[in-house]
Structures are given as structure tokens and as C-alpha cells.
Amino acid sequence: MRYSSYFIHTLFDVPKEAEAPSHILLLRGCYIYPVAAGVYSLLPLGHRVAEKIKTIIREELNGIDGIELTMPVLNPAELWKKTKRYYDIGAELIRIKDRKDREFVLAMTNEETVTDLAKHFLRSYRDLPVMLYHIQTKIRDEARPRGGLLRIREFFMKDAYSFHRDFADLDAYYPRIFNAYLRIFARCGVESIPIEADSGIMGGSGSHEFMLESPNGEDRFVVCTHCDYRANTEKAEGVKSRLEKPAVPPPPREKIATPGVKTIADLMRFFNTDEARFLKTVAYEADGDLVLAVIRGDYAVSVTKLTNHLQAIHVDLASEERLAAKGFHAGFLSPVEAGGVRVIVDTSVAAGDVFIAGANERDAHFKNVCAGRDFPLGEQTDLAEVREGDLCLNCRQGTLRLGRGIELGHTFKLGTKYTAPETMDVTYLDPAGEQQRVIMGCYGIGVERLLASVVERWHDEAGIIFPPTIAPFQLVLVAIGKSPEVLASAEKLYQDLKRRYEVLYDDRDESPGVKFKDADLLGFPLRLVVSQKLLKAGQVELKVRQTGEVVICPQNDLEATLDQLFQNLQPTLEGLPYMEE
């Protein structure tokens, strides 16, 4: 490809809307162009990278017996009503009507359409297992798109679905997709950290997110400093410290006037003691019902954990009006005399622990509230957000380190969420002629997010540093000067090289500085330079973008040198945290 006739218009200045490095560099490099909030065109360069990522995904999935198909974005609402997702998902799901007033949705994923296929075609145990996947546009009306390609509203997602005779078969298949994911990300040049993920209300035995650790990530996870425990903070659990037990039973609880003292910080000042001495009570509305979550003051309630425990769909902080209607007062809530409201207590609170807690009346708290005595510990579970430095529950030796990351992919043992009788009811006949339920798994990767993640991981002040596996061109050829010899030589090199490599020939009438800056910005793995001076010596120059290494080599050795340099840049697939197959 010749630069002069291709579609590249790099920007010198940083567009002011961009903050994340990948956002800035992809805009400056003419990889993407914004169309609306969270909606982008992939320009020719970006398109090439995305296609390469898709190719890697296809190769790996085909390698584990995945079968590609294409399912539509436009889905009849009927299908989504069957699985209840039509009702359970909020505004993120775009609902539209056709000219005949029939309801449709724009698919965010394709469980409905693929399970419908399974129901229709998979009748016999002989048809199972099977894994179907596609790389298709997904539409999600995100509340807040951000970071360029990091969170967008329309994107390509590879979504894969596997169907199995039973859980054992799903369990047997799962490591294969897990390992394929590790290879996909590694081949794209990024280190992915597989972590245990929250599997939501359907429970199930397994879900993993593959994270790229990055300051621009939106997800938080913990890794143990000692063992291989790694988990999303939505799921992670640390060992909780215990309060010292009082030597003698505490005196009866005592009401203290605490006008305007509402937050734990206020209370700490008022009572001059540390936060673990307080009981924090938070009121939620779970699918319409009021519940109180009770936790020690030095921990925070995880809404995800609470939601899962309640098996609820929507859990939100209770409104002031809702509280007032029940006679509660925000800031003075308490499980003591909670008037029959459902109370869930975190495991940070143990029987006999003594706290300062709300009095369930305005401007008052209780001292000497004793867990188990002044309020029951009946419904108790882990509700706490994990904290940096908590002892690892898995090995009890290491501590948990908090990390921030970008979710590159998600694998999920779905079980029967979509095949159960109350949803799409998918069964097959086993060898004995008995009806058996089909068991599912689903697995997703966002293509654009992966692209942006690679740039987040691989860039410097000068620009992007693409791994050769997904670079839009492997090699950029730069001719310096306009002498006929140089141009003729560059032209010949271009003709030769493009037979073996993807070469961008920068044939523009620009100064060397401009060409070098653009080459660096755009991130081609190797830069090949021809100049008068080099030609006289029968040499060419190669520069490795990633290392800055410069190799002057005789023209005769060019191909061998190129092969060697590319070899060095190949990502390794050794030593990844593979799951035993």
C-alpha cells in the first residue's frame, strides 16, 4: 500500500475530548472517528487491526471445535420476553418497533437467538456437544460510554455458546475455551489475568473474567500475594478481622442524643473511637421490598453480593420517602427494633460483639448494642466489599492486592438459565430415549475494547507500538530524499517486499521528520529506511518500534534480517496460566 493513496490523516494536536492514551492515539493516528457518543467508525487502519483480531479469535475458536455462524442484531421482542430479559434489562437494551408496529430489540448478545436454534435443531445426544459462535455487531445503550473504544455503544463482539449433555460435559469443555482465551489475548500481545468473576443470580460453578491490568480500567479485582487466588471485587472475599470480645457481658444498651451525627466519619468524631466500633446499617429496596444490610463500620456493603444473596434483579438504595414511610431515618438506621423489616447481617459482625448503632429515631444512637442480644443474627452472609490488604481466604497466608483492569473477555458456565422450562425449555433425547435438559456455556470478547486495550498496554510518548500479529501493516518503508536512485530503489524494495509482508510505502513528498513521526505514531512494528547514504554502502536500515533497536544490514540480507526481527517480536504462548484440560 502506498501512503499517498491510502486513507491516513494523522493529527498533530491532541483532540481535547480524549484523555485515555488509547483514545488519544487512535484518534491522532486516524484509526477511528467518532460518530456519536460511544459510536465510532473504524477507519481503514482501525479496520485492518480489528480484522486481524477477529482472525486470531476465529483461529483459536475453530481450534476448539467452534463453528461460526451469523445471527441477527434485529431480534423479535418475543424471544426476549421468553427469557425475561426483555423485562429484566433496563434502558441499556434498545427497543424499537417496525412499520407494522411489531416490537423488536437490538441484540446486546445472542443467547435468545442461539438457544432458539438449539431448541429447533439439537434433538439427540448425538448432536451434543456443540459450540457456535459469531462475531457480530452488538448494541448497548450504555449510560456512560468512555475512553474512546474502551466502552462503546455499538461494537463487534465475539460471542460463543456451547451446548452440552450435562454439567460434566460443560466442565470438561470449559478449560478448552478458557485456554483459547488466554492464547487469543497473548497472540494480540497483551497479558490477561483470569479472575474469578461474579456469576450473578444464576449461581453456577464458574465464571471468569480476563483482565488487562490498567489504570484506565473500570473493573477492580484482587490477587493474592501468595497463592493463585484472583477474583473480581464483586465476588472476592477476604478473611475478616474479629473484634475483641468483652471480658464481661456488656451493660444494657443506652440511648445517646447525637443531633445531626449521621455518617461513620461524624460518629468517629463524636464518640472519638475507630470505625470498627460502629454498626453500619444501609437500607435497600430489592425488587420493591425494603431490606436492611448491616455491616461493621470498617467495611462497605457490596451491592452485588447483596443482590446475589437476595436473588433479586434490581437492588437500589432505599429512597428517603420509602424510609420515612416506615418510620426510619437515614443516618440513624439500626437492626435494633427494626420493626419486622428483613435484616441481613454481614459476617464481620459476630455474636457478642458490641457496637454503637443507630437508634431508629432521629438524632439518636445506642451505645452497648450487643449482636445476638439486642438484635438477631438470623440471616447472615458475606456482604462486604473486599479491601486491599485483607488476608486471603483461600490460603490464609497471602494478603489481597487490589488491582484495576480492563475486562477483555468473560467466560461463563450458564447451566440452564436459558434452557430451563420457564425460559426457552431446551431438551434432547439421551440414548435411553429420556428427555434431558441441555446445559449451556457462553463466552464473550469485545473486539474494539481488545484493540484499545492493546494500545493502552503498548504505547509510548511517540505513539502506538503494535505487536506484529495485529499491526495494520507489519512494515513501513520510508524513502529519504527525492534522488532517482533512492526512489527507484525504494520502489523495487516495495515491489519485492509486498509479496511477503504487508508493507506501507511512505511515498509522500514529506520531510524525513514527518515520516518518522508518523511511523512512530501509527505504531508499525518495523521501519525500513532507504537513503542515498545507505544505498552507496549497499545497505538499508531497520528500526524496531518496540525496542528502538536499529539494524543496518546489507540489502542482500534484508529478508533474513526481517524474518529474524519478526521472530523476536512474536508473542509467546508459553507459561500462560492455563487450566488443566
Added chain:
RNA sequence: CGGGGCGUAGCGCAGACUGGUUAGCGCACCUGCCUUGGGAGCAGGGGGUCGGAGGUUCAAAUCCUCUCGCCCCGACCA
């Protein structure tokens, strides 16, 4: 959804507080000359409904009201 910020040429910005020639600068773009190892130089040139609507005024990029768009932060701890 809540909070903050920003909308003036493709990109980055000035002009606005204190209304008043023909709305300006850098980069990019076009033409010519010149130059070629890290965003060169000279000369000439094209490009703007000042986000939109309404209002105040003799006069609005500038003041007022409404609205649309984009970006960032937050989305819970009583």
C-alpha cells in the same frame, strides 16, 4: 441518572468580562519555488450559518432564556 467542563475553519486555540470595522492566530489543506536523517523555509490562496432556537438592542460570537451535542467524574455506605 447526579455533578463538573466544553461547543468559534479539519485539529488546537484567542476574541466574550466591558456589545460596535470585513471574526483572528498556529497546525493541516491548495498553488508555486525551495528543501530532505526526527513534525523545514518563502510567497500566494481556499475554507466559518461563532452548536441550534428565541429574546434584549440602532447593533450580538459577546448580554438573557430555552435547547441540542460532546467530554470527564460519580452512581450507592445513612
